[in-house]
Amino acid sequence: MEVHKGLADVVVSETSLSAIVEGNLSYVGYNIDELVEKNVTFEEIVFLLWNLRMPTRKEYDQLCEDLHEHMALSESVVACLKIQCRQNLHPMSVLRTTVSLLGVFDPYAEDTDKRSVYIQAVSIQAKIPTIIAAFARLRRGLDPIAPRKDLSFVANFLYMMTGEEANPELIEAFNHVMVLHADHDLNASTFTARVAASTLTDVYSCITGAIGALKGPLHGGANERVFDMLSEISESDPIDVPGYLKKKLDNKEKIMGFGHRVYKTEDPRKKHLKRMAEQLSKDFGKEALYSLSCEVEEYLLKEKGLIPNVDFYSATVYHCFGIEHDLFTLLFAMSRVSGWLGHVFEQQREDTLIRPRSKYVGPTNLSYTPMDEEEHIGGDRK
Incomplete structure (x- = not known):
């Protein structure tokens, strides 16, 4: 058997x-450049990925209503979040565990009819931003903020984080980020969700695995590691981008945010994120961070031919939103769950168990010797 590593x-x-x-990314036939440039809403993308077509106005309004209806968290879930506000527990572990708990608290979690599966999906999609915002506030000693029915999906998240309505420009930028991260071929987390779905397990289990x-x-x-790297460089005295990166490369350390298994020239999402990083850094006085990011990009392209992927400039964008860097990956999940759920639905329709093979390379023709006999003959039982 031929082995294809990874x-x-x-x-x-x-x-x-x-x-x-050919280096272009599309969702159900729509190029992401057009989706971003025409300010398509994230709710439209959710409908698109779940139904393989754009919604009518009536369908769009119904989805928005369903998302609003399921966005609030129960007191039991909030209580569990409070327990998880301890040091050294990564926020992604909190998200993974809490999404799993949603299935525990859902009395219909095991139902597999079409309507029940849709409600489970809507509940997960709607509650993830509320979970993230609630956890972000609870760990700072603040009370969670309830979602509002008069705000969009993105506007609600920004409001629940701060208690203040974000300005339209910020909402538009964050909506673009959500659209860009919604789906991306058969990446590791999406494949995880599909493998789980192929076993006919419940939706909550599929998404819990994908988050993991x-x-x-x-x-x-x-993206979190990208910000750590940029922080290390900016805090050094003097700031020496070439020296820092050369040392990393000489030590064979991986530079996070660069290189991609699929893209060999440019990640099509990167240009949008770089543009947003430039504008947001000006708006929030973070120009130095953006300039540093550009210097890192230029050095790695010149010296190693490495290109930034979606994670590199998203780190700067997320930072400009005022979000703690250990929450960056949760924002990724908040968007990507739309694609995961679309893939779960698609895999359920395919109704085929994903079961690859492996090539055995271990020892062969060993003979078993009971432990008691081994002691008598003085051998070495391995």
């Missing part, structure tokens, strides 16, 4: 959700 370039399924063709995969620093957790 399943590189192995096609294991068909999908109608997203495509990467996204937590890893080689996947969604990279």
Whole structure:
């Protein structure tokens, strides 16, 4: 059997959700450049990824109403979040555990009819921003803020984080970030969700597994590591970008936010995030961080031919929103869950168990010796 490490370039399924063709990314046939430039709302993207078409006005309004209806957290969930506000517990672990708890508290979590699965999906999609905002406030000793029915999905999240309505420009920028992160072919977390869905397990289990995969620093957790790197460089005296990066490269350390398994020239999402990083850094007085990011990009391109991926400039964007860096990956999950759920639905329709093979390379032809006999003959039982 031929082995493809990491399943590189192995096609294991068909999908109608997203495509990467000649360096372009599209959702159900819509190029992401157009979706961003025309200010398509994140709610429209959710409908698109779940239904494989854009909504009518009536369908859009119904989805928004359903999301608002399921956005609030129960007192039991908030109590569990308070318990998790201890030091050294990564926020992604909090999100993973809390999403799993949603299934525990949902009396219909095991129901598999179409309507029940839709409500489970809406509940997960709607509650994740509320979970993130509530946790962010609770760990600072502040009370959670309830969502409002008169605000959009993105505007609600920003409001629940601060208690103040964000300005339209900030809402638009954050909406763009959400759209750009919604889906992306068969990445590690999406594959995790599909593998789980192929076993016919419940939706909560599929998304819990996907969050666990996204937590890893080689996947969604990279944006957090990007900010750590930029902070280390900016806090050094003197600031020496070439020296810092050269040392990393000489030590064979991975530079987070650079390189991609699929894109070899440019990640199509990067140009939008870089543009937003430039504008937001001006708006919030973070120009030095943006300039530093550009210097890092230029050095790595010149010296190693490395290109930024979606994580690199998203770190600067998230920071400009005033969000703590250990919450960055949770924002990724808040968007990507729309794609995960779309893939869960698609895998359920496919109704095929994902069960690859592995090539055995361990020892062979060993003979078992009971422990008592081993002691008598003085051998070494391994």
